[in-house]
Amino acid sequence: MARMKFLCDADRCIECNGCVTACKNANEVPWGVNRRRVVTLNDGEPGEKSISVACMHCDDAPCAAVCPTDCFYTTTDGIVLHDKDLCIGCGYCFFACPFGVPQFPEQRAFGSRGRMDKCTFCAGGPEEPGSQAEFEKYGANLIAEGMLPACAEMCATKALLAGDGDLVAEIFHHRSTSRDGRPQTWGWATAYGAGLS
Amino acid sequence: MSRQSMLTIFGALALVVGLTGCYESSDVTFFEAGKYQGGDDPLLQKLEDPEFRAGLDRRFDGQRDR
Amino acid sequence: MKLIRKHAAAKPSGAALGKPFDRRALIKRSGLTAGGTALAASMPLSMMRRVDAQVSPEAEKGPIEKRTTICSHCSVGCSTIASVQNGVWIRQEPDFDSPINLGGYCAKGASLRAHAKSEKRIKYPMKLEGGQWRRLSWEQAIDEIGDKMLAIREESGPDAFWFSGSCKANNEASYLQAKFSAFWGTNNRDHSARICHSTTVAGVANTWGYGAMTNSYNDMHNCKSMFFIGSNAAEAHPVAMQHVLRGKENGAKIIVVDPRFTRTAAHADQYIRLRPGTDIPLIWGILWHIFENGWEDREFIQQRVYAMDEVRQEVANWTPDKVADVTGASESELYEAARTLAENRPGTIVWCMGGTQHHVGNSNTRAYSILQLALGNMGKSGGGANIFRGHDNVQGATDIGPLCNTLPAYMGFSDNAWKHWCRVWDVEFEDIRSRFDTYSPNGVHRMNVPGIPVSRVVDGIMEDAENLGQRGKLRGIFFQGLSANAIARGPEIQEALGALDLVIVSDPFPTHMVALSDRTDGVYLLPTATQFEQAGTVTASNRSIQVREKILDPLYESKTDSQITYLLAQKFGFADEMFKGIAIESGDHPVWEDVLREINRGAWTIGYSGQSPERLKLHMANKYSFDTTTLKAEGGPCDGETYGLPWPCWGTPEQKHPGTHILWDPSLPVSQGGLPFRARFGTEHEGVNLLAENSWPAESEIQDGHPPVTYGLLRSLGWHADLTPFEMATIAWVGGLTGKPSQTVAEEEIASYRTMESADLDAVAWHTDISGGIQRICLKHNVAPFGNAKARCKVWTFPDPIPVHREPIYTSRYDLVSDYPTYEDMKEVFRVPIRYESIQKDDYSGDYPLVLTTGRLVEHEGGGAETRSTAWLAELQPDMFVEIHPADANDRGLRRGDWVWIEGPEGGRIKLKILVTRRVGRGVVWTPFHFGGWFQGEDREAKYPEGTAPYSRGEAANTVTTYGYDPITQMQETKATLCQIVKAA
Structure with missing residues (x-):
């Protein structure tokens, strides 16, 4: 079975933050919590590139590896989810995550850390899909309704793609080849040298 | 015991001790995730249904340039 | 014991990301961790809890209905699907079928649901009395406002009042705003297209x-x-x-x-x-x-x-x-x-x-x-002038809405234009004329003179009466959907607001007007519905017209723009005449389809005639059948038509013109959307031919340049014989030879006109023939109704016939002023004088060395009243700031995040944070123009009615922008002025 993947095509991303508000719209995360963010490098200078980042749903997820309460699970197609009832809000996963994804909503005054919140690939969590309980804890479960993550579906320029990794790759490959035959994705030159095509 | 042989023994000992410091056991503790302890997610069952999966792939067409 | 990665070999996919990701940068970038928390603390509790709107179907029974609307922010025209249950918008879904956005949205479009349910709305009519907001009923509000307006009219004439329309209003509401001011009797009306395009x-x-x-x-x-x-x-x-x-x-x-x-x-x-x-x-x-x-x-x-x-x-x-x-x-x-x-x-x-x-x-x-x-790029696919308009319906509101310099469809204010619209409205020209001020210097009736533009309302209030092209100063204003912070010279606007007798704001949100004004009395707030609470049509920048369905009933006590217009018309006693032929539902709702049909019957100049509600609804229902590159339907019920029937869509709806995707493209027949350049400036100038040479649209039966098509031209070609009796009779009516004909007029009754040689008859043209007969015959012969001419590089009626450089009025390069000076002062343009050289004669570049320019942020729109009141957007972009080059910052001892004052040469000053960046060049600073709610260093939250202050407030950029206006349109010069930046204490 193929894996679900996010891909942000940095050549298409214009940092419009549509993915960020689409996520808020679908999941109604509270003020101050952003499951998805757009990061801009070289902001305001030649070479400026933006990329939208959320949980990358790692194959070998460091958050899951370090979790003292073992609250993470991975669906067969690679969506990393967690059970908030088990989460103790320790922040170890935040420490482990290479992308700074886990966030801890304030639940009370004076900044006490709440249970970890992160992107669910719009797949909710361990509750009855579409139930009020699931929505309150994890946000929407669009996957269960046959839809894909709101951020990618609503991306202004179709830079952000989410779905079966093979299909995502097919689109990206097609675009890459039409760009003078050379993928101009961010980091290509760094990884393979500027002269290589 | 001559000074020389003492030096040799000490040298050999130092070498053994030094080499021991370089040893790396292949028997390390992998930091593996434990077994998931949380509740069941009915979604997992649903995702096993190939027809449902095919539906998600059809939905993906919305993300194409068309 | 060491921790080693379970799979030591790095995966190539990881390397594609290049340098390792800095997690702290990710957090820092959001700018939310500190500011967000502070803002969150000031949020109402309900924002912190999960809003229970989005609930599962099983939790709350009731059918879920899906309705389609068009984003109400910019002019791209993104379509979105709203799921509504029990009157609550519970989910927003992408509309993948739309050929315009294919399901894509920016931050604003993806947060329409939050916009629609913002708690910061004006909830009921209010008036300011002794510095306090007092709740009114709608009846009281309309009564009081109406009486006060009538009193001003009685004392100072109809031109003492000024009406704004809105680029946010749908086409029908916009058109009614224009019609309303005609019935009130003034051309003092405008909308923000004046300061846009x-x-x-x-x-x-x-x-x-x-x-x-x-x-x-x-x-x-x-x-x-x-x-x-x-x-x-x-x-x-x-x-x-x-x-x-x-x-x-x-x-x-x-x-x-x-x-x-x-x-x-x-x-x-x-x-x-x-x-x-x-x-x-x-x-x-x-x-x-x-x-x-x-x-x-x-x-x-x-x-x-x-x-x-x-x-x-x-x-x-x-x-x-x-x-x-x-x-x-x-x-x-x-x-x-x-x-x-x-x-x-x-x-x-x-x-x-x-x-x-x-x-x-x-x-x-x-x-x-x-x-x-x-x-040679014009009239070609892949070429053209793709002038991106601003607001969602600025194109439509310009085409058929309330502008101070023209009647709907760019017809101007000549008697002929008025007579045309009076025929469409089925009212007597003399009746409309009698509603206007009789003040007529040099014998020119105020009906035929452009009104005061939105950019100059401040001068209409403050300028000496003898310098104004009307009886006296403005005494009252009615802002329906316009932000005060969009207009330059903020401090003077504040002063002007104080000089008025009556200020009315009709808007979903109180706008910067409320924060800016120091008035303690005589301000009315009318809660006005958003575009999600009404149906109607909206014209995207590419001239495609789309239909919005009503998503929700108006929230709180809101009423739509059209409803408010109707209620005021009723109060003033002209509702029956103004809404003749337009059905009114549930007491005060003008039916939008009827309004659009009236527009169809009158807007021939720009081909707004063929887009009937029925045709447009068919397009909306079959969006998927339109190609995403050509916008043309292939197969299906709209086969061959262009999405949204972009104007010109010639003739009547029955003639099924497909709309014009690309203007000035002669490779297509006119009947298929092809066009030559319009013959608008005569046939020759100083002996040089202005008509096209050896170029005509495909299949045109006139294979040469030609003037606009009139009845006279049809007659000379013998094509007039094809006119139906009704069309012929209508032409005779428009030509003043007979009265209004009936649809069933018989050939015998009109036969004499067909052979008549009459200058009046011959003058009836493609754009005044309201039967559409002339356009029908043009299409039959694939001839462009408006003629076939050359485009002109020289506009001999303008101050600069060929564009020449003129330094900004406030310029940083004063040394260039002698070579490229601005204009001489002008005495009366649209009723107000414009000063040019009398300002430019002084050099401000020493004290104000930085060039100030302004612009857009993706999260906000226009004056920002809506987007700053939308929690998700306010969270992303909470603060007003100025971008400054590192060198300019260092010269002033400024560091990242410092608070500074921007001081303008006309005395305005704003307090804001700096963002040091090379995005701007040295010597240039930039600020966004969406903020409001602050004035010269003071957060004026207390001035808003309780619970309506936007989540995010800041200084309005236009508090420091300066004087400067285009001599043709009164556009404000807000993209090039001067300022100085100093550190705030």
């Missing part, structure tokens, strides 16, 4: 006939090159970038010219920085290379362009060294740009406020147009 409309319409975007966002897939000047589409029209970047992937070269390295520039192949206000020398600098190398399209120019030789003479003055000195762009940069444009045809040009908001705005837009004419 008015210079485009004037400049471009005077070049080739219509002042609208000529192609479409979708057509940009076909461009070989794209030239953006003064447009930051990535922030202002984000979804347009979907098409732009597809064009780029198809091989288009992108050039961005802007004082800032914008997010659009980040995607360009070439970026050229220019000094604000030097667009004309820059364009001439590019044309210099084009002419020098013989890259112009000579055949196109010979056939379809007038006076390019005179442009050539002006351009010859702009040698590369001069251009570099004035604009800052080097010879090699402009040569490269010229070569890119020459080698990659067809190419398109895109411009926005960066080009229009100057005191030479009309000249800027003509210079851009001339560049496209020289390259």
Whole structure:
């Protein structure tokens, strides 16, 4: 079975933050919590590139590896989810995550850390899909309704793609080849040298 | 015991001790995730249904340039 | 014991990300961790809890209905699907079927649901009394407002009142706003197109006939090159970038010219920085290379362009060294740009406020147009002037809404135009005329004179009465959907507001007006519905008309724009006449379909005649059948038509014209959307032919240039015999020979007209024949109703017939003023004087050395009243700031995040944070213009009615912007002025 993947095509991303508000719209995360963010490098200078980042749903997820309460699970197609009832809000996963994804909503005054919140690939969590309980804890479960993550579906320029990794790759490959035959994705030159095509 | 042989023994000992410091056991503790302890997610069952999966792939067409 | 990665071998996919990701940067970038928390603390509790709107179907029973609306922010026209249950908008879904956005949204479009349910709305009618907001009923509000308006009218005449319309209102509401002011008896009405693209409309319409975007966002897939000047589409029209970047992937070269390295520039192949206000020398600098190398399209120019030789003479003055000195762009940069444009045809040009908001705005837009004419890029797929309009319905509100200088459909204010609309409205011309002020200096009736433009309302209130082109000063204003912070010279506006007798704000949100005003009495707030709470049509920038369904009933006690217009018309006693032929539902709801049909019956000049509600609804229901590049339906019920029937959609709806995707494209027959340039400026000028030569639209039966089609022309061709009896009778009516005919008029009754030789009859033309007969016959013969002429590079009626450079009124290069001075002061333009040289005679560049320019942020729109009241957007972009170059910051001892004052040469000052960035060049600073709620250092939250202050407030950029207006359109010069920045204590 193929894996679900996010891909942000940095050549298409214009940092419009549509993915960020689409996520808020679908999941109604509270003020101050952003499951998805757009990061801009070289902001305001030649070479400026933006990329939208959320949980990358790692194959070998460091958050899951370090979790003292073992609250993470991975669906067969690679969506990393967690059970908030088990989460103790320790922040170890935040420490482990290479992308700074886990966030801890304030639940009370004076900044006490709440249970970890992160992107669910719009797949909710361990509750009855579409139930009020699931929505309150994890946000929407669009996957269960046959839809894909709101951020990618609503991306202004179709830079952000989410779905079966093979299909995502097919689109990206097609675009890459039409760009003078050379993928101009961010980091290509760094990884393979500027002269290589 | 001559000074020389003492030096040799000490040298050999130092070498053994030094080499021991370089040893790396292949028997390390992998930091593996434990077994998931949380509740069941009915979604997992649903995702096993190939027809449902095919539906998600059809939905993906919305993300194409068309 | 060591921790080792379980799978030591690095995966190549990891390397593709390049340098390792800095997690702290991720957190820092959001800028939310600190500010967000502080803001969150000030939020109502309900925001912190999960809002229970989005609930599962099983939790709350009730059918879920899906309705479609069009985003109410920018002009791209993104369609979105709303799921509504029990009257609550529970989910927003992408509309993948829309050929315009294909399901894509920017931050604003993806948060429409939060916008729709914002708690910061005006909830009921209110008035300010002794500094306190007092709740009123609608009956009280309409009564009190009406009585006060009538009292002002009684004492000072109808011109003492000024009405704003809105680019946010739908077409029908906009049209009713225009009609309303006619019945009130004043041309003192306007909307924010004045300060948006008015210079485009004037400049471009005077070049080739219509002042609208000529192609479409979708057509940009076909461009070989794209030239953006003064447009930051990535922030202002984000979804347009979907098409732009597809064009780029198809091989288009992108050039961005802007004082800032914008997010659009980040995607360009070439970026050229220019000094604000030097667009004309820059364009001439590019044309210099084009002419020098013989890259112009000579055949196109010979056939379809007038006076390019005179442009050539002006351009010859702009040698590369001069251009570099004035604009800052080097010879090699402009040569490269010229070569890119020459080698990659067809190419398109895109411009926005960066080009229009100057005191030479009309000249800027003509210079851009001339560049496209020289390259032969007009009337071609992949070419054209893709002028991105601003607000969601600014195009429609300009086409048929309340502008101070024209009746709907750009017909002007001549008696003929008035008589035309009176026939459409089925009212007597004399009756409408009698409603206007009798004040007629030099025998010119105020009915025939443009009103005071929105940019100059402040002067209509404050200027000495003897300098005004009307009986007296303005005494009351009615702002329906217009932000006060959109207008330049904030401190003077504040003073002017205090001088009025009556201020009425009709808006979903209180707007900056409430914060700005120091009044303690005489302000009324009318809760007005958003576009999600009403149905109607909206015209996207590409002239496509889309239908919005009503998502929700008006929230709180809100009423729609049209409802409020109707209630006031009723109060003033002209509702029956004004709404003749328009059904009124549930007491005060004018039926939008009827209003649109009335527009169809009158707006022949721009072909708003064929887009009946039924045809448009059919398009909305079959969106999926339209091609995403050509916008043409292939098969299905709309087969062959262009999405949204972009105007001109000639003739009546029954004639099924497919709409015009690309303006001025002669490769198609007129009946299929082809067109030549419009014959609008006569047939010759100073003995030179203005009509097209050896060029005509495909299958045209007149194979040469020709003037606009009149009954006389039809008669001379013998085509008039095809007119039906009703059409013939209507022409006779319009010509003044008979009364209004009935649909069933018999041939015998009109037979005499067919043989009559009458100048009155012959003069009835394609745009005044309200039967549509002349247009029908034009289509039959594939002849353009408006004639076939050349585009003109020289507008002999304008102060600068060929665009010439003039330094900004407040310029940082005072040394150039002697060579490129502004205009002499003008006595009366649209009823108010304009000062030019009397301001420019003083050099401010010493005390105010920084050039100040303003612009857009993606998260906010316009004055920001809506977006700053939308929690998700306010969270993303909470603070007003100014971008400053590191060198300018260091010169002033400023560090990242410091609070500073920006001080303007006219005394305005604003307090805000700095953002040190190389995005702006040295000597130029930039601020967004969306903020409001602060005034000169003070957060005026307390002035808002309780619970209505936006989540995010800040200084309005226009508090420091200065004087400066275009002589043709009264556009304000907000893109190039001066300022100084000092550290705030």
